[in-house]
Each structure stands twice: as C-alpha cells, then as structure tokens.
Amino acid sequence: MTIDTAVIMAAGLGSRIPEFSRHGPKGFIRVGGQRIIERSIDILERHGVRRIIIGTGYRAMNYATMVKRHPEVRIECVLNVDYANSGSLETLLRCTEALDCDFLSLESDLLYDSRMIEQVLSSPYANVILASGETQSGDEVYIETNERSELVNLSKDPAMLSRIDAELVGICKLAAETPYALRQWLVKAGLARPAQLHYEEGLVGIADTVLLHVEKTGLPWTEIDTLEHLERANKLIWPRIQSIEKV
Template sequence: MSGAIKTAVILAAGLGSRLKDRTKEKPKAFLEIDGKTLIHRSIENLLNQGITRIIIGTGYLNEFFDNLKNEFPQIETHRNDDYAATGSMYTLYNLKSLINEDFLLLEGDLLYEKAALTHLITDTHQDIVLASGKTNSNDEVYIEANEQSHLTNMSKKPSELNHISGELVGISKISLSTFNLMCDYAMKLYDKGDRSFHYEDDFVGISKTKDIFIKKVEGLAWCEIDDENHLNRALEMVYPLIQQRDQ
C-alpha cells in the first residue's frame, strides 16, 4: 500500500427494517443524532481525514444519497438494484468499476469517534479490519484471529469460533489487490447462485490465502444502529463519549 488513502466506500443499500417506522421514509443512515444524520457525520469525519473521494453503494431510497452530491462534490453513488435480495458484498462488488485504488470501507449505519479512522489510516498494514472490545450490543459479529492478529474467522455465533479476539466495528482498510481477490471469491459464489453473503463473509473466505490484520482498539466509542435498542445505546452511552473525545 503506497501513499495516503484518498478514497472511501460506504455501504448503505440496506432496508433497515428492524427500525420499523423510523426507516419507512428515509434510509437508516439518515437517522439523526443530536440534529445531524449518521451519514453526514461519517462524511465529515472522512473529509477531515483527507479523503477526497467517497463512493456510496446505495439501494433502498437511493435518492437520499444521490441528493448528497449537491452538498458534497466528493461523493459518487451507485445503486444496487437487487438490494432487497442480496448481501452487502453484492453492493460492494457492483462498485468494482469505480474502485481503482486502496480505500477505506465503512458501513452506512455507524456512529463512531474520529479516532476510529485514524487507527486505520496511520497503520502500515495493507489490509485491516477494525475490531473493538466487548460492546454487549446484542448484535455482535465476533472475530477470531490467530497469534499474528490475522483474521481466521467471523461469526455472530460464538460457538462457531475457537475463541473471540474482538468484535467487528464495520470500518476496514482494503488494498486494491485484496479487493480484486474479494471480487474473484465473490464471483465464484455468484456463479453458484449465492448472492446473499456479506463483505465480512468474503473477508473470511480470502483469509485462507491473504493476511488480513485485525486491529483491536479497546474502549473505542462506536455503535451500529440496526434497531431501537441500538439507537437508545447510541444516544445514552456512545454519543456522550464521542462528544467528549472529538472536541
């Protein structure tokens, strides 16, 4: 990996059905915390880190994201027309023609402190998945890493792992060569008719032949907002921490 990271990709195609009425008329990335949407917070964090190009993989209510281009000339959008029947990797795969360099990959429904990006950008490893300590969020994706802190497995079920090394945050750094490997791996599954898997499943698939570093940051202030409990946790616990740290 050479030079500074200038591109970020945000995956924001999902329906957000677990948030019920809150996402009937807007995508979950447009949920507001203290008067500012999740997606605006993320975009501003990225721009402040020197990112100059932001590609958003859209689907549900894509026009909300398309309209962001009027605010931020750095943004490009591409719609996954099959978002309701496919996993997040399909959204990422469909950005293949737009991605031509190393990039940061983020999920669109995250609230996180600025340092989350710094941890990845300043680390010299080519490919990094950011992990946190225990969150008790009730929707964890658990990570298993080996003694070299390289990814070996991920699952929502702890029983499927030999041990738990951390929890998936939803922010990663990916080299172009590794992204191409991810697309090759995905294509093999698509050829078999499987389009439902997510980008983290693809990470595990290529980890047999490609080292993906797990960067664990204890005490990181972050959360994913997938349901009402997550939103309450964001408002009561995570956002106050972010306010303190990001001043």
C-alpha cells in the same frame, strides 16, 4: 500511500428499525442533530478523503439528493439494483468495479469516534479490519484471530468460533487488489452473483490467501440497526464520543 477514497455501503432496507427506515435510509438517522452518514462524510473529508462512493439501494434517491449538500468532496452513488435480494458483499463489489486504488470501507449505520479513521489509516498493513473489545450491544459480530492478529473467522454465533478475540466495528482499510480476490473467491466457491453474503463473510472467504490484519480499538462506537441501538447511541455512545473528542 495516502488513501483518498472511501466506500460506504448503504443499500440495506433497515427492516429492523422500520420506525425510521419507512421515511429514509438508516444512514439518515440523526444523532446529536446530524445524520450519521453525513457525520461520516465530514470525518472522512477531515482525514484527506476526497472521493466517496456510496453503494445505494433502498431509497437511493435520498442519497442522490444528499450529494448536492457536500460540494467539498466528490460523492458518487452506485446503485445495487439487487439490494433487496443480495448482501452487502454485492454492494461492495459493485462500488469497486472501476477502482484501482486502496480505499476505506464503512457501513452506513455507524456512530464512531472520529479517531478510528486515523487509527485505520496509520496502520502499516495493507488490509485492516477495525475491531473492538466486548460491547454487549446485542448484535455483535465476533472475530477469531491467530497469534499474529490476522483474521481467521467471524460469526454472530460464538459457537462457530474457536475463541472470541474481538468484535467487528464495520470500518476497514482494503488494498486495491482485495475486491478482485473477493470476486475470484466467489467464482472458485461456486457462488453466484448477485452475492447473497455480507461483505465480512467474503473477507473470511479470502482470509486463507489474503492477509487481513485485525486492529483493535478502545474508542467508542455503535451500529444503529434497532431502536435499542439508537437509544444506546444517544444515551451512552454519543456522550462518550463528545467528551473524548473535546479533549
């Protein structure tokens, strides 16, 4: 099935990089002369995505203005009014309330090789979590899988896992039914809305009942949550992406 819809989670405060977030959302950080979220929009459009839902919160008006610059793709902004007191899981659930199709999900603060989108789309699995090897980025989310490369657990604390098999990238392919499974899990777990959890914690919550394939990539990427991440993006990751994508 062709996927033509993507959700970008972009509601966060960006409190760990106030030098930039006081002027705009994290997705507006520029690398290589382009805002990283607009680079994602361009990549998604090249891979057949025609509808992008951006989950906004902090400085939501910045995104509302940005939409006008991208008439080539249908962009909708869904406001998480509880962004300051909830997690990315709440943003994801609000963005998917009216969705009835498979979709891509991305974090807004990612810089990544464009071929990662192709890798996720070409996977035969309905639910795919993109992962990488060791990055030493300083803010890793570690993943534990079973022998079939299915999600078992993830955590920023490696002591919480039986073993470390990969690191979370922040790009997923999710089936239309998966948001419903997340909502049902919250109810069964007695967890209130707005959800206080990160979306990846929700994925762990449903891993016992929903097959979540972990797809590893060797392509370069980084999130940009801190000034150290931004320096790494400019000095290491962006030059690698440029050199690979030109081949």
